[in-house]
Every structure is written in C-alpha cells, then in structure tokens.
Amino acid sequence: MTDVLQDAPRSARTERARRAWFRFRQSRLSVVGASMVLVVVFFTLFGNILAPYPEHVTGGVDTANRFQPPSLAHPFGTNELGQDVLSMVMAGTPVSVAAGFTVVAIGTILGTVVGALAGFNGGWIDDVLMRFSDLMLTIPSLILAMAVAAALGPGFGNMIVAISLVWWPGYARLVRGEVLQVREEVYVTAARALGASPVRVLFRHILPNVVSPIIVKMSLDMGFAILTVAALGFIGIGVRPPTPEWGTLLSISRSYMPDFWWTAVFPGLAMFLAVFGFNLLGDGLRDVLDPKARR
Amino acid sequence: MLRFVLRRIFLILPVLIGLTVIMFVIARVLPGDPVALAAGPNATRDEIARYAQEFGLDRPIWVQYWSYLTGLMQGDFGVSIFTRRPVATDLATYLPATLELVFAAMMLAIAIGIPAGLMAAVWRNRWPDYTSNVLSVAAISMPRFFLGLLLQLCFAMWLMWLPLGGRFPIIYEPPPFVTGFYTLDALFAGDWESFVVACRYLALPAIAMSLSPLATILRMMRASTIEVLHQDYVTTARALGLSPRLIVFKYVLRNAISSSLTVIGLYFGWLLGGTVLVETVFDWPGIGLYATSAIVAQDFMPVVSVALVIGFLFICANIVIDVLYGLINPKVRYQ
Numbered sequence: 001m002t003d004v005l006q007d008a009p010r011s012a013r014t015e016r017a018r019r020a021w022f023r024f025r026q027s028r029l030s031v032v033g034a035s036m037v038l039v040v041v042f043f044t045l046f047g048n049i050l051a052p053y054p055e056h057v058t059g060g061v062d063t064a065n066r067f068q069p070p071s072l073a074h075p076f077g078t079n080e081l082g083q084d085v086l087s088m089v090m091a092g093t094p095v096s097v098a099a100g101f102t103v104v105a106i107g108t109i110l111g112t113v114v115g116a117l118a119g120f121n122g123g124w125i126d127d128v129l130m131r132f133s134d135l136m137l138t139i140p141s142l143i144l145a146m147a148v149a150a151a152l153g154p155g156f157g158n159m160i161v162a163i164s165l166v167w168w169p170g171y172a173r174l175v176r177g178e179v180l181q182v183r184e185e186v187y188v189t190a191a192r193a194l195g196a197s198p199v200r201v202l203f204r205h206i207l208p209n210v211v212s213p214i215i216v217k218m219s220l221d222m223g224f225a226i227l228t229v230a231a232l233g234f235i236g237i238g239v240r241p242p243t244p245e246w247g248t249l250l251s252i253s254r255s256y257m258p259d260f261w262w263t264a265v266f267p268g269l270a271m272f273l274a275v276f277g278f279n280l281l282g283d284g285l286r287d288v289l290d291p292k293a294r295r
Numbered sequence: 296m297l298r299f300v301l302r303r304i305f306l307i308l309p310v311l312i313g314l315t316v317i318m319f320v321i322a323r324v325l326p327g328d329p330v331a332l333a334a335g336p337n338a339t340r341d342e343i344a345r346y347a348q349e350f351g352l353d354r355p356i357w358v359q360y361w362s363y364l365t366g367l368m369q370g371d372f373g374v375s376i377f378t379r380r381p382v383a384t385d386l387a388t389y390l391p392a393t394l395e396l397v398f399a400a401m402m403l404a405i406a407i408g409i410p411a412g413l414m415a416a417v418w419r420n421r422w423p424d425y426t427s428n429v430l431s432v433a434a435i436s437m438p439r440f441f442l443g444l445l446l447q448l449c450f451a452m453w454l455m456w457l458p459l460g461g462r463f464p465i466i467y468e469p470p471p472f473v474t475g476f477y478t479l480d481a482l483f484a485g486d487w488e489s490f491v492v493a494c495r496y497l498a499l500p501a502i503a504m505s506l507s508p509l510a511t512i513l514r515m516m517r518a519s520t521i522e523v524l525h526q527d528y529v530t531t532a533r534a535l536g537l538s539p540r541l542i543v544f545k546y547v548l549r550n551a552i553s554s555s556l557t558v559i560g561l562y563f564g565w566l567l568g569g570t571v572l573v574e575t576v577f578d579w580p581g582i583g584l585y586a587t588s589a590i591v592a593q594d595f596m597p598v599v600s601v602a603l604v605i606g607f608l609f610i611c612a613n614i615v616i617d618v619l620y621g622l623i624n625p626k627v628r629y630q
Contacts, residue, residue: 029429135313138606140568143586147598148321150590227438231572234440235587247440254444254576258452265448268441276436283432 020288030284036277043093051087059242067260077262079253085263088244089270095245096274099160100225104218106164107225111171112207112214118172119179120202130176133169141166142231149237159238163228167221174217178210185209212289220282223275230271246271303614307607312364314606318599319360346376363599372603373596375589382600385585390604391475392462393574393581397566398476399497400504405559408509409552412516416551417543419521427517431510439569443503443576450499458496460578467492500577504570508562515558520551553623560616564609 024030043050051057062082070077076085118129145162152158182188183206191205232238233247241248246267253263338346347353354362363373372382415427451459463469463477470480470489478497481490523529524547532542571583578584582601589597 029432131313135310135317138310138564138609139314139317139602140605140609142568142571143590143598143602143605144318144321146571146587146590147318147602150593151321223436230438231440234572235575235591237591247438250441250444257444258448261448264444268438268444271438272433272436272441275438276433279432279436 024284024288027284027287029280030287033277033280033282033284036273037281040093040097040274040277043090044097045094047090047093051084051090053084053087056083056087057091057244067256067263070262076266077260079249079263080256080260085266088249089246089267092244092246092249092267092270093274095156095239095243096226096229096271099156099163099229099239100222102160103163103167103225103229104221106160107167107221108171108214108218110164110168111173112175114168115172115175115177116179116202116207119176120183120198120206126176129172133172136166136169137173139166142228145228146232146235146237149232154237154240156239156243159229159232163225163232167225170221171214171217174213175210178213179206182206182209216282216286216289219278219285223278223282226271226275226278300614300618303617307610310610311603311607314603315364315367315599316360318602319356319363352376363596372600375594375597377589377592377594382596385597386582386600386604389580389582389585392579393567393570393583395476395478395497396500396504396570396573396579396581397563399478399501400566401508401559401563403501403505404509404512404562408512409516409555411509412513412555413520413543413548413551415513415517416520416524417539419517424517427513431513434506434510437506438572439503439507440572440576442506443500443573446499446503447576457499460576462496462580463493469493500573500579503573503576504566508559508566511558511562512555515555516551519554520547523547523551526550549623553620556616556620556623560612563612564605567605567608 024034048054048057053060056062060083062078065074065078065082066080068074068078068082074084074086076089079085079088114129114133118126144166148162148165149159152162188201188205191201196204229238230245230247230250233245233249234251236248236251239245239248241252249267250264250271253260253267256263344353352359366373370383372386374381375385378385411427415424418424447459450457458464467489469477470484470486470493473480473483477493478490481487481493529542529546532546533539569583570579570581571587573579574581574583575587582604586598586601589595589601
C-alpha cells in the first residue's frame with residue numbers, strides 16, 4: 001500500500017517526461033538543434049585534445065606556412081602566424097561555451113533570487129527590486145558590459161563578471177511574473193494553511209513550478225551569451241590571444257580579407273552554427289515545456 | 296490620452312537620474328585609472344595630478360556627480376578627457392548617423408518581416424512556413440558582425456558593387472544639414488546623385504542590422520496572425536463567402552499587427568545599443584563607434600552620455616509605441 005502511494009507521483013512524472021520527449025521528437029528542427037548542441041558539447045570536452053595541431057592552440061607558430069589556403073593538411077587553411085585554423089576553431093569551442101554557460105548560470109541564479117524575493121514578498125521589496133531591474137534593462141547592455149570589461153581589464157574572469165552584471169534582469173522579470181501566478185494557486189494556499197513556513201512554501205511549492213520557463217529561457221539565452229562573449233572579443237576587450245576565442249580570431253583575421261578569407265570565415269561559421277544549434281534546441285524545448293507558447 | 300502621455304513623460308526623469316547614478320557608480324568603483332591613461336605613458340605624477348584637477352576628477356565622487364547632473368540640466372554633457380571636446384558637440388555629430396542606420400534597418404525589417412510573417416501564417420505548416428521558420432532562427436543566430444564581414448567580403452571586396460565602409464566619400468561634401476540623415480538631406484536639397492551615393496553607403500550596414508529584428512517581427516507576426524485567424528469573426532467572414540484576400544488584408548492584418556508593434560518598439564531600443572558592432576565593422580561614424588573608442592580609452596563622460604541618450608530614446612520609443620497601440624486598437628483605452 002505504502003509502495004503504491006510513493007510510486008504514484010514518480011510514475012506520473014516519468015509519464016509526463018515520456019510525453020514531452022515524444023512531442024520533442026515530433027519536431028524535426030528540435031532534433032537537429034539537439035544534435036548540433038551535442039556536437040558543440042563534444043568539442044567543448046574534446047576540442048583541445050582532438051585539435052590536429054595542438055602546439056598551435058597553446059600559442060605555437062609556424063611562420064613558414066603562413067596563409068596557406070584550405071588543403072588536406074589544413075582543411076580550414078592557416079592564419080597570419082601559420083597556425084592551423086581548424087585547430088584554433090576547435091580549441092575555441094570550450095572557451096566560448098564555458099563563458100556562455102557561466103554567464104547564463106550566474107544570470108539565472110541572481111535573477112531567480114531577485115525575482116522570487118520580489119514576487120513572493122510583494123510590497124515595497126517588490127517595488128524596489130523591480131524598479132532597479134527595469135532601470136538595468138534600459139541601459140544598453142552591450143555598452144555597459146563593454147565599459148565594465150574595459151575598466152576591469154582583459155581576461156576570461158573579468159569578461160564573465162561584466163556580462164553577468166547585465167544578464168540577470170531578464171530572469172528577475174520572468175521569475176517574478178511566474179511566482180506571482182503560482183503564488184495564488186490552491187496548493188500554495190493549502191500548504192500555507194497547513195502551517196508551512198514561507199521558506200518551505202517558496203522552495204518546495206513555488207520554485208519547482210516555475211522551473212520550465214527558466215529552462216526555456218536559459219537554452220535560448222545560451223546562444224546570445226556566446227554571441228556577447230564573441231562580441232567583446234571582436235571589439236578587443238574580451239579574452240586576449242593566444243587563447244583561441246572565436247570573436248577574437250575573427251577580429252584579427254578581418255584585416256587579412258579578402259585574400260585570406262578562410263581565416264575569418266571559419267571561426268565565424270563555427271560561432272553561427274553553435275548559436276543556431278542552441279536556438280533550435282531552445283525553440284523545441286519551449287514548444288514542449290511551455291504550454292502557453294504551444295500552438 | 297494626453298494625460299497618459301504627460302504622465303509617462305514625467306516618469307522618464309527618475310529613470311534617467313537612476314541611469315546616471317548606476318553608470319557613475321560602475322565607472323568609479325571599478326579599477327582602472329582614466330586620468331593616467333589620458334595623460335599618457337610618460338606623464339609625471341605632477342602632470343597627472345594637474346590633469347585630474349583640470350577635469351575635476353580629484354573631487355569626491357558625489358561632488359563630481361552633482362556637477363555632472365547640474366550640467367545636464369543645461370545641456371552640458373561634460374568634456375571628454377581624451378579629446379577635450381565637449382561631449383554634447385560630439386553627440387550632435389554622431390547621433391544622426393546612428394539614427395539613420397537604425398531607421399533604415401527597422402524600415403527594411405518591417406517592410407519584409409510583416410508581409411512574410413503574414414504569409415507564413417496563412418500558409419501555415421506548408422513549405423513557405425517551414426522555410427521562413429528555419430531562416431528566421433538562422434537569422435537570429437547570425438552574429439551581426441560576422442554577417443557584416445560576409446557582406447563586405449561578397450559585395451564590397453569580390454563583386455565590388457558597394458563601398459566597403461564609411462558614410463560618404465571623403466572627397467565630396469555631404470548634403471547640407473537639415474535632419475542629419477544624409478539620405479533625407481540629399482532629397483531635401485534635390486541632389487539625386489548624393490542620395491544614391493548615401494544609399495549605397497547605407498545599404499550593407501543596414502542589411503547587417505536588419506536581419507535579427509526582421510526575423511523577430513516575422514515570428515511575432517506569424518504567431519499573432521494565427522491567433523487572429525482562429526477568431527470567430529474570421530470564421531463568420533469566411534462563411535459569408537468573403538474572398539480570402541479581403542479577409543486577410545482588411546480584417547486580420549490590422550488586428551495582428553498590434554502585438555508586433557511592441558516588438559518593433561523594443562527592437563528600436565536594442566538596435567540603438569547594438570549598433571556598436573556594425574558600426575565597428577563598417578566604420579560608420581555613429582555613437583556606437585564613438586562609445587567604443589571612449590571605452591577603450593576609459594574616457595568616462597562620453598560612455599555615460601551615450602548610455603543616457605540611448606536609454607532616453609529607448610523609453611521614448613516605448614511611449615510612442617504605447618500611443619500607437621491605442622490608435623490602432625480602440626479597445627485599449629488609457630486612463
């Protein structure tokens with residue numbers, strides 16, 4: 001008897017997951033997106049190891065072979081230092097993905113805390129936190145991130161701090177809106193009536209029910225975070241060489257167009273495909289997880 | 296309606312003040328010594344101190360903030376410590392270029408995005424819909440600066456149809472100033488040749504900027520059109536035997552367009568802040584390029600002022616959209 005009672009919610013959950021997976025598979029684009037993301041994850045884990053010319057990734061140069069066009073030995077050609085562009089692009093994956101993921105993770109945590117506090121408490125706390133978030137949203141985020149990154153100086157950590165600083169308000173707004181809705185649900189009132197503490201109500205009953213939209217936003221944001229990281233690199237205030245970052249690679253190769261177009265086109269293409277994959281996946285997840293957007 | 300607009304305009308003030316506070320705090324709390332940077336690598340300690348005194352940077356931060364704020368009231372945006380030019384003059388020079396670029400990009404995005412979204416919805420789940428869906432996700436995923444480089448590579452370097460960058464040929468005089476938009480000014484002056492030249496310079500950066508708003512407007516338009524197509528009055532119109540074309544253009548379009556308006560307003564603000572990359576690629580002399588050079592030099596006043604101006608225009612765009620919303624959709628009434 002007790003077994004049945006304990007199993008019931010779990011099987012309901014697996015059933016829901018099974019249906020979601022079925023719906024997800026129905027859309028060919030989501031599956032394509034998921035596969036692309038898997039490829040990106042693969043290169044994030046193994047890009048450094050698999051790079052055909054690992055010595056170039058760590059800053060080694062081969063000036064005798066500068067600006068070789070794409071060939072069998074160098075499928076993406078070589079750059080102004082004779083480095084293999086394919087190796088640089090592969091080794092750039094972990095840099096961009098790690099940076100993008102960290103930014104989104106920090107933004108989500110900060111935004112969820114602010115949004116949950118505002119939505120759950122209401123009153124003046126809500127007013128103060130939300131006015132502040134709105135204010136942050138009016139500041140042009142790229143310019144703010146650039147200003148912070150420039151003041152902190154170049155480097156991976158500083159760049160992450162700079163972008164995270166402008167990333168949270170969107171999550172704060174989203175979470176607040178969801179918490180406001182869930183707060184009024186009958187089961188929340190029931191939990192309160194049973195004497196659950198506010199902290200327990202928030203963490204046990206409200207937050208688990210606002211996770212889906214957060215996940216959807218995170219997957220859609222991954223692409224934009226990668227783009228922002230690359231943008232800072234492109235302006236020249238993100239990660240500095242010899243770290244192979246896609247935006248930085250692109251900004252250096254710019255001056256060698258049009259004769260040595262491959263030095264710019266391949267890093268850019270890698271960036272585009274990675275972001276494309278995350279956006280397709282995010283779209284698919286939204287269709288599955290967010291009933292409001294389903295149509 | 297008038298009261299609503301006035302109240303919204305009045306509420307801009309606290310937001311702008313908040314904006315300056317945030318930018319000031321960020322710029323001054325962070326490490327980095329703009330004065331030493333501006334004074335040059337060979338400056339002695341005395342020279343740096345004199346420099347700081349000249350620009351008032353040796354005073355406590357709240358005194359600096361107060362003098363900036365009182366200056367703003369009189370239209371004084373401070374002085375660049377790098378070029379020593381007043382920021383207000385620079386803004387007046389660079390802002391029209393950015394606005395022209397953003398307007399051109401938005402016009403492209405709206406002119407293509409709205410009909411394309413409408414078509415995707417009408418031919419829902421058929422090939423035009425699938426194609427536009429894949430293309431719009433691709434367009435959103437395309438880094439603006441990479442697209443700019445590809446456009447340069449194809450149309451300026453290989454085909455040599457359009458200029459590589461800049462806003463107007465250096466050897467020619469730009470059209471006389473009326474609006475600051477070279478295309479419009481050329482038309483006002485009746486100078487057809489300059490108009491064509493200005494358009495040729497504008498084309499590539501505007502296309503690079505327009506792609507992601509185009510995709511977003513398309514998707515928004517598609518979603519809202521599908522929603523409207525399911526309304527009872529559309530079914531009624533169909534049952535009455537009205538032609539599909541009449542239904543779509545007379546009844547559906549007007550109702551579907553209002554939710555796209557919000558996106559258009561938001562994008563207008565985002566593009567203003569996002570011109571940085573495209574302006575860098577195309578050497579477009581706008582506030583994005585201005586802000587970038589100021590940021591790299593840690594020149595503080597121009598950065599705060601650019602953020603302030605963009606924030607201000609962003610809020611204004613939202614007010615305009617709210618008003619348009621009421622005009623298009625009479626159901627929305629403002630108290």
